[in-house]
Amino acid sequence: MAYEKIKLLVLDCDGVLSDGQIVYDSNGAEAKSFSARDGLGIKLLSFADIKVAVVTGRESEMLTRRCQDLGIEILHQKVRNKLSVVTKIMEDLALSWENVAYMGDDWNDYPVLEKVALSSCPNNVTEDFKQKLDFVASHNGGDGAVRDLITFILKEKGIYEEVIDAFMGYLAK
Numbered sequence: 001m002a003y004e005k006i007k008l009l010v011l012d013c014d015g016v017l018s019d020g021q022i023v024y025d026s027n028g029a030e031a032k033s034f035s036a037r038d039g040l041g042i043k044l045l046s047f048a049d050i051k052v053a054v055v056t057g058r059e060s061e062m063l064t065r066r067c068q069d070l071g072i073e074i075l076h077q078k079v080r081n082k083l084s085v086v087t088k089i090m091e092d093l094a095l096s097w098e099n100v101a102y103m104g105d106d107w108n109d110y111p112v113l114e115k116v117a118l119s120s121c122p123n124n125v126t127e128d129f130k131q132k133l134d135f136v137a138s139h140n141g142g143d144g145a146v147r148d149l150i151t152f153i154l155k156e157k158g159i160y161e162e163v164i165d166a167f168m169g170y171l172a173k
Contacts (some may be wrong), residue, residue: 013056015105019142041147
């Protein structure tokens with residue numbers, strides 16, 4: 001299957017952008033860690049005309065900040081029905097399912113995963129879940145899985161080198 005029509009990458013947070021652990025301190029504050037490799041990969045997509053959205057079931061100030069840092073403008077938190085939210089995002093961007101890639105890590109993501117052009121997950125998900133998807137990252141969630149997917153998409157579209165060159169030109173300015 002060719003993925004040259006992908007124009008939107010939708011990501012879950014916990015277990016995809018983060019390692020899935022939910023850590024609370026003694027004051028009840030939540031902590032998450034995010035991968036710098038994933039962040040750079042997301043930046044690369046801006047040179048490929050691919051938008052990024054994050055749709056997650058939980059709500060987190062850390063995620064809001066991470067999305068701001070990365071320039072991700074489409075963020076939906078506290079979402080129970082991810083399929084309806086992703087459908088609305090697609091409508092707003094005038095896209096169809098053939099334009100969407102999605103990375104999720106568990107069954108609450110599956111209603112979207114079974115519709116998109118490219119369904120994917122991090123390496124550290126259950127085996128039965130992996131078997132249902134198009135792409136399994138070589139890295140775990142929160143540790144480069146998103147970057148694996150982005151590299152795959154850019155290579156499948158035949159624009160990986162072009163995007164890297166554009167990014168390097170941006171750095172040289």
